[in-house]
Amino acid sequence: MLTSFGRPIHAVVIGASGGIGAALADQLATDSGVALLTRLSRPVLDLEDPASIAAAAAALPAAPDLVICATGLLHAADLRPERALKELDASQLARSFAVNAIGPTLVAQAMLPLMPRDGRSVFAALSARVGSISDNRIGGWHGYRAAKAALNQLIRTIAIEHARRSPDAVVIGLHPGTVDTGLSKPFQRSARTLFTPDESAAHLLAVIDSRTAEHSGRVFDWQGLEIAP
Template sequence: MGEMFKSAVVIGASGGIGAALVEALAGEGVAVRSFARSFAGADRLDLTDEPSIAAAAASLATPPDVVLVATGLLHEGDDGPEKGIAALDPVWLARQYQVNAIGPVLVAKHFLPAQPRTGRSVFAALSAKVGSIADNRLGGWYGYRASKAALNQLIRSAAIEQRRRNERSIVVALHPGTVDTPLSRPFQANVAADQLFAPGRAAVQLLDVLDGLRPGDSGRLWNWDSTEISP
């Protein structure tokens, strides 16, 4: 990564995967700017507050070669994945869309124009395999599945538009696998030990995926093992 990227932005840098991405990139000599809702001052970025997103993008000193949105919402307080349609709650649904789909595309709105107009650039947002409509065989998890599916479509549209600005740009969604973070912790019981990744390993795997992508791969959802996931 150090030879491919000189500067990076990580959004959601206080989370398990986000912090691991910052560490992995910095370890390769990449200059990293970190943002998170819990950070103060110019480093604060709240996905539900567009002015904070715009201010963060405006604060960049140099165009970032790579922007990584390492955020996601699966459960919060007493709310979590719906087991059936009877559990649907409009407020919780809207909250999931706000964080999982609307927030990341607002980041794209403000950060894609800040990226280089020439040369290889990457914008990647964490999505999820359960957002694949083709892969949905179990049902349930309505809000999370739907909000991630929406994110995948938004990424597709942003990729097409960004390609007109920079023909070597890459805009993708990434599935990190099941990572040992607070987001997945309540749902790890049935995950095989070799399929539960430490954040540091997940970060390296995701950066390896990005290393192998080319402009023709833009607009798609990629798995942690560099295979494409059907939308």
């Protein structure tokens, strides 16, 4: 149960049709601290369509207190993680940045002005440990790594600006670990621990509930441990 807000809240989950997003929304729907839940996913909100992001924010039934952008793109029919520099493709790089960095940033642009100026509010976006530049020891996955690194920098920059408007707000990135979803399916053999979406959602909500304005602008894993830039 979310206890840190101290009031009934309106929670918004973007990517609510995905594995982690659906689990987050389902758990928030049964949380007694959540008075209103809005689930957003394609085609209502498409991270590659800025107009749909703005329209979805404008159509919210109430100001949001908690916004979770539970989205990410690692592979698709026309997109695979690169193993070598020679595999880089400009259009695939652009799409990875559009979904993994630009889209969540435009969600923040649309949602943060609607969130309370006073009191606790949280904006969280799913990031990834591979977005850490200092932790990159094996290379590969060029576009995904770079896009998540960009997202982490954008989260930091957004948090600094938003704190001037809302000093008690929290803007963070979250690394869910390896979760049994379509995103990780081809790469699960190498995972030390594989979480179900429900397990992941419970971990992430616990981290969200424990973060304060002091933590804003940083990225945390599912245990609440900070991920180095």
